[in-house]
Amino acid sequence: MLYQIAKPFLFKMDPEAAHHLIVDGMGVSAKIPGMPSLLSAVWGTKDSPELAVDLFGLHFNHPVGLAAGLDKNAKAVTGLSRIGLSFLEVGTVTPKGQAGNEQPRLFRLPPDEALINRMGFNNDGADVMAERLSKLSRHRIPLAVNIGKNKLTPNENAADDYRACVQKLFPYGDFFVVNISSPNTPDLRALQHGDELRSLLDAVKDEMGKQAERHGELPKPILVKIAPDNTEEQIMYMAEAIQLSGMSGIIATNTTISRDGLTHKSAGEMGGLSGRPLTQRSTEVIRSLYRITQGKLPIIGSGGIFTADDAYEKIRAGASLVEVYTALIYKGPALLKEIHGGLKKKLKQDGFTRITQAIGADHR
Numbered sequence: 494m495l496y497q498i499a500k501p502f503l504f505k506m507d508p509e510a511a512h513h514l515i516v517d518g519m520g521v522s523a524k525i526p527g528m529p530s531l532l533s534a535v536w537g538t539k540d541s542p543e544l545a546v547d548l549f550g551l552h553f554n555h556p557v558g559l560a561a562g563l564d565k566n567a568k569a570v571t572g573l574s575r576i577g578l579s580f581l582e583v584g585t586v587t588p589k590g591q592a593g594n595e596q597p598r599l600f601r602l603p604p605d606e607a608l609i610n611r612m613g614f615n616n617d618g619a620d621v622m623a624e625r626l627s628k629l630s631r632h633r634i635p636l637a638v639n640i641g642k643n644k645l646t647p648n649e650n651a652a653d654d655y656r657a658c659v660q661k662l663f664p665y666g667d668f669f670v671v672n673i674s675s676p677n678t679p680d681l682r683a684l685q686h687g688d689e690l691r692s693l694l695d696a697v698k699d700e701m702g703k704q705a706e707r708h709g710e711l712p713k714p715i716l717v718k719i720a721p722d723n724t725e726e727q728i729m730y731m732a733e734a735i736q737l738s739g740m741s742g743i744i745a746t747n748t749t750i751s752r753d754g755l756t757h758k759s760a761g762e763m764g765g766l767s768g769r770p771l772t773q774r775s776t777e778v779i780r781s782l783y784r785i786t787q788g789k790l791p792i793i794g795s796g797g798i799f800t801a802d803d804a805y806e807k808i809r810a811g812a813s814l815v816e817v818y819t820a821l822i823y824k825g826p827a828l829l830k831e832i833h834g835g836l837k838k839k840l841k842q843d844g845f846t847r848i849t850q851a852i853g854a855d856h857r
Contacts, residue, residue, distance in 0.1 A: 496825025523572035577829030584639030590618030611764030638666035714741035772797030783811025801835020
């Protein structure tokens with residue numbers, strides 16, 4: 494109800510200005526004594542053992558987390574950890590801060606329940622994020638750090654950028670996500686294929702091992718975020734390379750460059766499309782990945798999750814966890830309680846006692 498009151502005012506604002514208002518405001522308000530507890534009381538979800546997932550050596554209270562892109566600079570980790578999420582991604586972060594693409598670069602498409610963005614990895618840089626995260630008390634839920642390369646770094650040197658992010662942020666992430674699938678950094682998606690993918694992932698894994706030894710810890714899990722705009726053959730080769738490189742899992746999917754079925758006047762804007770139009774395609778990719786890997790490589794499903802049915806469909810297709818972002822913009826934090834309660838009902842309907850029993854159920 495609180496968000497529904499604020500939403501008309503937010504939607505009258507420039508989309509990027511509204512974005513910063515929410516993220517910066519949540520970051521500031523979370524520092525007010527008692528505010529984190531209030532956020533938990535208003536929007537938090539209760540622990541439900543039947544929805545818990547243990548994965549990557551981490552415990553997730555339920556399957557629904559936050560995708561990268563909302564809190565690019567880790568400004569609102571404390572607040573976001575209290576609104577009912579089970580984990581969250583910060584970033585995408587690059588070694589050096591960069592301004593990103595020219596504005597306007599974020600567009601709402603309300604009739605399509607979608608967003609188009611061409612942000613271009615705008616962020617404060619890995620050093621600033623490391624400093625910010627170092628000042629936080631232990632966050633309540635697992636934190637993923639989504640890493641990328643700077644716009645001016647050529648692909649042949651991309652591995653150096655990903656290494657630098659791991660070096661600077663290793664102590665602060667519970668797991669890391671290699672972003673090679675944003676359509677808004679020139680030639681980035683070329684890193685998804687062939688020898689470039691294998692050599693990049695080998696470099697990231699090598700750096701992770703070095704930092705683990707340096708800090709006297711075990712290596713952190715590494716996942717790879719892929720695009721939805723790949724053919725079945727490309728998905729097969731990518732899955733094989735990701736498995737052979739020893740990655741911990743895949744996030745499927747990033748935004749799409751497709752514009753099928755859109756009705757809003759902003760449909761022709763360049764950038765990555767997220768939200769409702771991506772629901773079916775991202776689930777198709779999850780289903781293919783689960784089949785190709787025989788369920789042996791964990792998948793986090795992302796793309797167009799607006800309801801418990803959407804989340805559950807991705808879980809049955811093979812996702813162990815799922816992520817939301819665009820739906821939060823349209824529906825607010827109450828979305829998380831809605832999905833949380835809906836998933837429990839779906840389990841009972843299908844005769845499952847735990848959400849983990851539903852992972853990949855469509856394949857059995």
